[in-house]
Amino acid sequence: MKKVTYNHFGDESVLELVEQAVPSIENNQLLIRVKAVSINPLDWKVYGGEMKLMSGTRFPKSVGVDFSGIVEQAGSATTRFKVGEAVMGLLDVFKGGALADYIVVKETDIALKPASISFEQAAALPVTGLSALQIMDQLAGVRPKQEVLINGASGGIGVFAVQIAKKRGARVTAVVSTDAVTAATQWGADKVIDYTKQSINQLTQRFDVFIDLSTKLSLSEAKPLMKPKGAFVSTLPSPMTLLSSFVNNLISGKKHKILILKPTVEGFKALADLAEAGLQIELAKTYALSNVREAYKEARHQKRMGKSVIVLD
Numbered sequence: 001m002k003k004v005t006y007n008h009f010g011d012e013s014v015l016e017l018v019e020q021a022v023p024s025i026e027n028n029q030l031l032i033r034v035k036a037v038s039i040n041p042l043d044w045k046v047y048g049g050e051m052k053l054m055s056g057t058r059f060p061k062s063v064g065v066d067f068s069g070i071v072e073q074a075g076s077a078t079t080r081f082k083v084g085e086a087v088m089g090l091l092d093v094f095k096g097g098a099l100a101d102y103i104v105v106k107e108t109d110i111a112l113k114p115a116s117i118s119f120e121q122a123a124a125l126p127v128t129g130l131s132a133l134q135i136m137d138q139l140a141g142v143r144p145k146q147e148v149l150i151n152g153a154s155g156g157i158g159v160f161a162v163q164i165a166k167k168r169g170a171r172v173t174a175v176v177s178t179d180a181v182t183a184a185t186q187w188g189a190d191k192v193i194d195y196t197k198q199s200i201n202q203l204t205q206r207f208d209v210f211i212d213l214s215t216k217l218s219l220s221e222a223k224p225l226m227k228p229k230g231a232f233v234s235t236l237p238s239p240m241t242l243l244s245s246f247v248n249n250l251i252s253g254k255k256h257k258i259l260i261l262k263p264t265v266e267g268f269k270a271l272a273d274l275a276e277a278g279l280q281i282e283l284a285k286t287y288a289l290s291n292v293r294e295a296y297k298e299a300r301h302q303k304r305m306g307k308s309v310i311v312l313d
């Protein structure tokens with residue numbers, strides 16, 4: 001079978017397509033024939049070596065976190081999935097490995113693919129959909145009538161964050177670049193700001209929840225736009241930001257919450273229900289596995305609305 005691996009940190013040129021034996025499973029595992037894998041910004045942070053404290057420095061390493069596919073074999077101690085069922089799931093974010101014809105997973109790594117969505121759409125859901133749910137429900141606790149600002153609303157997480165915040169009854173201001181202005185209204189945003197034409201610093205409105213998905217803003221930049229008991233959510237945990245948010249949250253009414261994605265079976269269920277109920281899933285572009293380097297290079301350097309997906313044969 002084919003698998004994408006790399007033997008040292010670097011840019012997309014380190015990614016190699018190699019032939020390997022199909023892995024075998026243990027009693028409590030399943031073998032999945034992978035149909036599609038989505039691209040996440042985390043992938044290039046890991047193969048670029050930015051996350052080596054978490055990923056380790058032993059090679060070869062592999063790429064790809066969220067995937068969709070079909071159950072090919074089910075270990076004798078597994079109970080939740082049958083051979084032939086279509087599933088979606090995610091692997092350990094620092095180890096990856098989904099970019100392969102076959103992968104071995106645990107039952108808790110996967111959920112049934114909603115019948116109403118394609119394999120490509122299903123692969124685009126887990127990391128960003130679960131992140132959006134965790135931000136809305138656990139970190140920000142978004143409630144009806146709250147004012148929510150989403151900075152970076154047309155990216156992987158943002159598309160879902162806008163829709164889920166609306167479902168929670170909030171009023172949403174989406175900050176996007178020009179190409180995504182119309183789409184953001186279709187996802188449900190009440191107000192859309194084109195950040196290439198207007199700086200959010202000029203806003204006079206104050207927000208209950210300020211979500212930064214661009215990773216370009218700090219708590220101190222967000223604070224002037226927050227209500228006195230507002231929450232700022234950012235997505236890049238580092239020892240420094242975790243420590244400074246802890247200190248801030250002891251002394252300030254304006255709280256700083258940092259996303260550390262924790263996938264749960266309940267989260268998967270909630271996500272599948274949202275997809276069945278018509279959650280819009282934006283696919284930016286699909287690629288063949290043989291174009292893996294091009295796929296990552298373009299996703300990293302070009303503006304995209306939603307998710308890019310690599311499709312396997």
Ligand SMILES: NC(=O)c1ccc[n+]([C@@H]2O[C@H](COP(=O)([O-])OP(=O)(O)OC[C@H]3O[C@@H](n4cnc5c(N)ncnc54)[C@H](OP(=O)(O)O)[C@@H]3O)[C@@H](O)[C@H]2O)c1
Pocket residue numbers: 040041042127128131151152153154155156157158175176177178180195213214215216235236237259260261302303304306
């Ligand atoms: N901590 C965790 O557990 C965790 C989990 C998942 C993701 N993440 C991180 O969360 C971040 C967001 O993830 P994602 O998948 O949504 O990334 P993404 O698809 O790259 O989206 C980022 C968005 O930011 C927008 N943006 C860029 N510059 C901007 C600016 N100056 N002002 C406003 N918006 C701007 C981009 O829009 P344009 O393209 O139009 O500029 C894009 O839509 C990533 O850094 C990812 O690594 C963390």
